[in-house]
Amino acid sequence: MKRLLVLSLLFFIQILFAQNPTQDKVIVSVLTVGTADASHSLYGHTAIRIKDDSRGIDRVYNYGMFDFGTPNFIVRFVKGDMQYFAGAYPYADFEYNYRYENRSIYEQILNLSSENKIALINALESSLTGTEKYYTYKFIQRNCTTKAVDLFNSVLPKETIYKHDVSETTYREILYPYAEHQFFQKLGINIIFGAETDLQATKLFLPFDLKNNLDQTQLNNKPLVLANKTLFEANRVPEKAWWDSIYTLVFFLGLIVALKNKIVTRTYFIVLGILGIFFALVGFYSFHEEIAWNYNVLLFNPVLLLIVYFDWKKNKKLVMWSTYFALVCLVLYTLFMISKIHLGIVWPFIVANGVLLLPFLKASGPPKMER
Incomplete structure (x- = not known):
C-alpha cells in the first residue's frame, strides 16, 4: 500500500x-x-x-x-x-x-x-x-x-x-574552527581523528x-x-563554561608534574596508555576512515603502560628501554606535528609527558650495551 x-x-x-x-x-x-x-x-x-x-x-x-x-x-x-x-x-x-x-x-x-x-x-x-x-x-x-x-x-x-x-587546506583545518568555544570537544575530535583528515579537502x-x-x-x-x-537569524551566544579552556588542561597537567608523586604519575600514564590502545585498535574495528591510522598513539603511547608495569616490578633495565622508546616516539610526534593545526591544543601533553618521563630515565641509570 x-x-x-x-x-x-x-x-x-x-x-x-x-x-x-x-x-x-x-x-x-x-x-x-x-x-x-x-x-x-x-x-x-x-x-x-x-x-x-x-x-x-x-x-x-x-x-x-x-x-x-x-x-x-x-x-x-x-x-x-x-x-x-x-x-x-x-x-x-x-x-x-x-x-x-x-x-x-x-x-x-x-x-x-x-x-x-x-x-x-x-x-x-x-x-x-x-x-x-x-x-x-x-x-x-x-x-x-x-x-x-x-x-x-x-x-x-x-x-x-x-x-x-x-586549495591545500586539509579536512582537519576546515573542521578545526567549528569547536572554537568548546576546547575539550575540539581536543577530543582532533586526537581521535587520524591521518585521513590531514588529506587535501x-x-x-x-x-x-x-x-x-x-x-x-x-x-x-x-x-x-x-x-x-x-x-x-539566530541570536546565539556561544555556551562556554569557565573551565572549558586550554588553561584548565595546563593547570591539571602542571599539577601532575609539580606533585612529583609516583602514584599520580603512574595513574596518568595508565590513562594515556589505555587511550593509546583505543586509538590504535579502533581504526581496525571501525569503518570510519577518519579515525584510521591515528598517529596520536605516539603521544598517547601504549608503551606508557609497560613503563608503569616494569617500574612496579622494579625492572630497571626494561623501564629504561621502554622510557627511551617513549621519548623517541614523543620527539618524532613533535616533529611531525609542527605542520599540523592541532599542535596548539596538544602541546601541554607533549611537555607533560616529556617532563614526567625523564625521572624514570634517571632512576634507571644510563643505558648499557651488552657485549
Missing part, C-alpha cells in the same frame, strides 16, 4: 508539471542550518525544500535523520555502520524545530528547469522508500550534505555541483561549504542560485 501511494504521488506530480512545463510555480531551494554547541549539531545541517504556494506544497527533505533509540547506538556509531535515513515533513515543522534550538536558517533558491524539477522531485520521493531510504553514515564521505550534492548531481549535468575553492561535506560553493556554481552559463534568503 505504501509503495502504491508513493507511485501515485509521483504520477500526480508529473501530471501537475505537464500541465504547465515552462511556467510552473515550484520553488526548489537548499536550506542551510546554523551551528550549535552539541556534537551532532556542531557543523550545521543541509536540507532540500520544495515549495509551491499555488498547490499548498511546502516540504523539506532531510537526509540527516537518525534514531537515538537504535540498539547499541554508541557502539554502532563508533563502528561506522550507523544507519541514517531520509525523511520529509512540512517546512513549518522544520523551521519551528530550528527556531526552538535558536539556529539560523538560510535558503538558496535554485534556478532549475521544469525537467530538472520533475527529475529532482521523483528522486526525492524515491529516496523516502525502500533501500534508498537508509544509508550508512560516514563523517566526510556520506552525510546530509553529501547526500544532497549527490542527489542534485544525479539529475543535473554531470558534476554540476562540486568544490570550487580547492576536495569533497563538499559540510553545510556551509556547500552553501558557499553553490553561490559559485553555474548551470547552462547562468548562476545556479537565483536568490539568497535569511529565513531566521
